[in-house]
Amino acid sequence: MAIMGDVLDQLSRRFAVVLPHLDERQRRLVLATEARLLGHGGVRAVARVAGVSETTVRAGVFELEAGGEPLSDRRVRRPGGGRKRIEDTDPAVVAALLALVEPDERGDPTSPLRWTTKSLRHLADELTRQGHPVSPSTVRRLLRAAGFSLQANSKTLEGKQHPDRDAQFRYLNDQVVEHQKAGEPVISVDAKKKEMLGQLPNPGREWRPKGDPVQVEDHSFFTGPQGDTAIPYGVYDLTTDAGWVNVGVDHDTSAFAVASIRRWWQARGQADYPQATRLLVTADAGGSNSYRFRAWKAELATLAADTGLSITVCHFPPGTSKWNKIEHRLFSQITMNWRGRPLTSHEVVVNTIAATRTRSGLRVEAHLDIRDYPVGVAVSKARIDALPIEHHTVHRTWNYTIHPTHTDGADSSVAVDAATGSNRAATLTLLAHPRLTGMSTAELDALAERLAPQQAARREQRRYQGRGGPRRHAPGAHGKPLLSPRDRVLVTVVHLRQICSQRLLADMLEVVPATIGQAVTDVRHLLHEQNITIEPTTLRFTRANQVTDYARTGQYDDGRPSVPWELSDPALTGISRGDLAALIEQVSVRQAAAVERRRHQQRGRQRLPGTRGGVFPQKITSGERVLAAILHHRKVCTGRVLAELFGVSHRTIGTAFLEVRPILEEDDIHLPPAPVKYRSAEQLLASIPPADEAAAPTV
Incomplete structure (x- = not known):
């Protein structure tokens, strides 16, 4: 019997409204019900109107005629239906998978995946090669069922710990609590990573219109050593939850570190703590604020003399700088604030740092420091011995207090002398005395003038080799050496005359020994090339005062008993x-x-x-x-x-x-x-x- 067209139209409307809201089994039973009501030919008619297979409708009819009970727990199919899981048909697949992903010392030492990425696709391919055909999705399901998940490296191993590590932590905490109870300022200091300026990529993402990311260089090394840099040195006030960042443009030296503390005190510290008589500084054990650096302590002594504060410094043990409060209270917030943003200029760096805010109340100030801080400056042992440093009884090298008093007024000018080179100039004048050089001042000047062109050529050649190519820009005033060409000739002559050692010369001139060593190496080659011989003397000096006394008086005392x-x-x-x-x-x-x-x-x-x-x-x-x-x-x-x-x-x-x-x-x-x-x-x-x-x- 033919089915009327209007009946089919009504079926089509009902199916369009009802079927999208039903699951697989419900759709099958609804279609079977309509087919049974239509009688002969109903299965084919319903299948055509609904767009399904006649087999599906016929299966629903059989289910209705069988009169089965409704399925529990909203199931679509009866339990036991479908394909068996791989672990049921192949019980060895789980053990084979665990042998691949377990730690290398417990896994298969001959596995091809030992030295490759254990991705789902690689694991599935390796299991298939071993006779366990699986898909990447099945591997994911098996791993999750076995308690595995994607894990990144956990940075918890600190290497060999210092035996006084815990004792220093407790002592440092006691010092912080004691200073805060007394209303004295407590700051945490450190230098942030040096940042290259330019249209360079910066990690992180930022909301922007879709398909319009910020265009940056694909390789950051295009900027090269000639690019501008920003060196943020931070000062974090533990009591007021306030940060101060001094953005330098030259070098991260001890002078720069103390200059940052000085600027914080002048701008914020003395206003927040008008009655302060002491200052506690917590710092890590390395970098420009290392406890080993004489320049760091000498600069702090100058700051103590200028401010009238007794400055106590407590260093974190080596390898524990991440416990310094400034790392996760200030620097991490700055990094999140400029994520995904190219640092194109010093203005961008300063303004981005100054805009750092947190809901807990952190406020940050930032200022640009364009002053020069030359490297290679050192402090003599005699100068550091004269400083008013009091070492604590608990780990003397990490804990010390610098008082604002001086035994000699000249000691308070360490930073000025180190920056202007006035002491160094006086020492060079003393070393140029004919008693030490064996030649008159005119002869020394003539020798220096004769070797000056070759010195400049050798210096440029050494820098050419260090750059790996020619200059990109014309030479500028940046990186001016501490010793002039004449000074380099002078120290070489004194050294070759065997007056004193290179280390003693470095101590007298307050430079690092490498500066003297490089000068002697360069000049002695030039002297050899021009057949110039420097005759040694019989004098032997091992202390600076012996050199100065002999240059001034001509008297020589070797300091040893004549036995x-x-x-x-x-x-x-x-x-x-x-x-x-x-x-x-x-x-x-x-x-x-x-x-x-x-x-x-x-x-x-x-x-x-x-x-x-x-x-x-x-x-x-x-x-x-x-x-x-x-x-x-x-x-x-x-x-x-x-x-x-x-x-x-x-x-x-x-x-x-x-x-x-x-x-x-x-x-x-x-x-x-x-x-x-x-x-x-x-x-x-x-x-x-x-x-x-x-x-x-x-x-």
Whole structure:
């Protein structure tokens, strides 16, 4: 029987309204109900109107005729239907998967995935290769069922911990609590990562119109070393939850770090704490505020003298800088504030930092610091010893207080002298004295003028090699060296004349030793190329005051007691003074040759042109070393007594004995042991009979 067209139209309207709201089983039963009402031909008619298979409608009819109970829990299909899970048909697949994803030390050591990314696709491919065909989605389901999830690295391992780590944390916390209860300022300081300026990518994302991201350079190294930089140094006030950031443009030095604290105090600190008499600074153990840097402490001493505050510094143990409050109270907020934003200029950096706010009340101020802070500046040991530093009883190197008092008014000008170089200029003038250089001022100036072009060429060549190519811009005033070409020639002449060591020169000029070493290396090559010889002198200075006193007065005091004549007494050496002099002359030449041969083997080549030949190997002459070795060989006294008598270290005496003993054995020289072994220098000198000779021999 044909079904009327209007009936089909009514079915179509009902299906359009009802079917989208039904699940699979409900749709099937509704379609079957309509088909049964239509009678013969109803299954085909309903299937065409609904756009489904006749088999689906016929299955619904069979379900209605079977009269089954409704399914529970809103199920669509009866339990047990569908394809079996892979873990049921292949029980070994789970074990094979866990062997791939477990830690490497417990997993399969021969697995191809040991050194590759364990992605879902790679895991599925490897399981399929092993005979367990699965899809990436199945791998995800199996991993989640086994308790796995995507995990990033957890930065919790701190390496070797300092034994005083916890004690320092407790002491630092006690200091913070004590200062805050007394109403004194407590700040946390550190330098943020140096930022390159330009249209460079910055991590993070920011809301923008779709398809309109900020265009930046695809590689940040295009800016190169000539690009501008911003160095944010932060000061975070733990009590008021306020931040101050000094944005530098030169170098992150100790002078820059203390200058940032000084600007914070002038702008905010003295207004927030008008009655303050102390300041507590918490800092990490490295960087420009390292507890090892003399310049950091000298600059703080200047700040203490200018402000009248007693400045206490407590450093975090090495490797624990992340516990510094400024890291997660200030710097992290700044980083989130400029996420996804190119730092194109210093103005952008300053304004973005100053706009940092938090709902907890953090407010930040930022200012640009365009002053120069040259690198390579150092503070002499004499200057640091004169500073009013009081080390605490708990870990003295990490905790100290700098008082605003000075024993000498000149000590408060450390920062000014380091910046202007006035002390350095005075020292250079002193070193240029003819007594030290062996030439007049006019001769020294002529030599410096003669070597100036070659110095400039060598310096430019070294920088060309460091850049890997020519300059991108014309040379500017940035990075002006601490020593002029004439100064470099001067320190080289003094060094080659064997007046003092490079380290002593660096200490006197308040520069790092590398500055003196580079100057000597460059100039001595130029002197060798032009056949200019600097004759050494017999003077040997080991302290700065010896150099200055000799330059001013012409008097020389080596600071050691003159004991070789007394120690050459036959009662101690076992031979006459004449035989001793002959033995010293015989042995000292061979001993010097053996030392040079050993050093040649250590260097692996000949000496570089213009090197001094080892002036201060033991701080005593070759004759004195032979005499000390003879006394040590006869066991006249202990090595420490000899070191005290000669004014050198115990190691120096031991090295001299090791150098001379093989020569004595080779010449079959055997000296009888002394009848008495003295345990102190006083006992040994008291045992020497009064000398009859008028003059001491040269040893």
